[in-house]
Amino acid sequence: xxxxxxxxxxxxxxxxxxxxxxxxxxxxxxxxxxxxxxxxxxxxxxxxxxxxxxxxxxxxxxxxxxxxxxxxxxxxxxxx
Amino acid sequence: xxxxxxxxxxxxxxxxxxxxxxxxxxxxxxxxxxxxxxxxxxxxxxxxxxxxxxxxxxxxxxxxxxxxxxxxxxxxxx
Numbered sequence: 682x683x684x685x686x687x688x689x690x691x692x693x694x695x696x697x698x699x700x701x702x703x704x705x706x707x708x709x710x711x712x713x714x715x716x717x718x719x720x721x722x723x724x725x726x727x728x729x730x731x732x733x734x735x736x737x738x739x740x741x742x743x744x745x746x747x748x749x750x751x752x753x754x755x756x757x758x759x760x761x
Numbered sequence: 762x763x764x765x766x767x768x769x770x771x772x773x774x775x776x777x778x779x780x781x782x783x784x785x786x787x788x789x790x791x792x793x794x795x796x797x798x799x800x801x802x803x804x805x806x807x808x809x810x811x812x813x814x815x816x817x818x819x820x821x822x823x824x825x826x827x828x829x830x831x832x833x834x835x836x837x838x839x
Binding site: 684686707710711712713714715716717718719720721722723724725726727728729730731732734 | 775778779780782783784785786787788789791792793794796797798799800801802803
C-alpha cells in the first residue's frame with residue numbers, strides 16, 4: 682500500500698499503489714464490501730461479520746491500482 | 762440487522778490527513794451485526810468521524826478524538 686504521498690529516494694512522491702476495494706461473496710451473493718483509500722494501513726486489515734446461513738463457498742476478492750486483482754475462496758460448513 | 766432495518770454502510774473520515782476519506786464499508790442484513798475493524802494511517806492527532814447509513818435512509822454519526830503520540834511515517838506537510 683503506497684499512499685502516493687511518500688517521497689522516494691529522489692524526493693518525489695512515489696506512485697500510488699493501493700488496494701481500492703474488497704468484497705466477500707457467500708455462495709455468490711455479496712455480503713460485505715469495502716472501498717479503501719490511502720489512509721488504510723500499509724498492510725490492510727479488515728474484520729467483518731456475516732451470518733453463517735448454509736454450507737458453501739466464501740469468495741474474497743481484492744482489487745487495486747495497476748490492475749491488481751486477487752481472489753481467494755474458503756469453504757464453510759454449517760451444521761444443525 | 763433485520764431485512765427491514767439494518768445498517769447499509771459505514772464510512773470513516775478524518776480531518777487532518779491529505780485526504781478526508783479513509784474507508785467505506787458496505788453491509789447488509791446478512792452481516793448479522795454492524796461491527797467492523799480495520800487499521801488506518803493518521804498524520805497527526807485529530808478527530809475521526811464515523812457515518813452510518815440505515816436501510817430507511819437515515820444517517821447516524823459519531824466521532825472520536827484520537828491522539829497520535831509519535832508519527833511513525835510523516836509524509837509531507839500534513
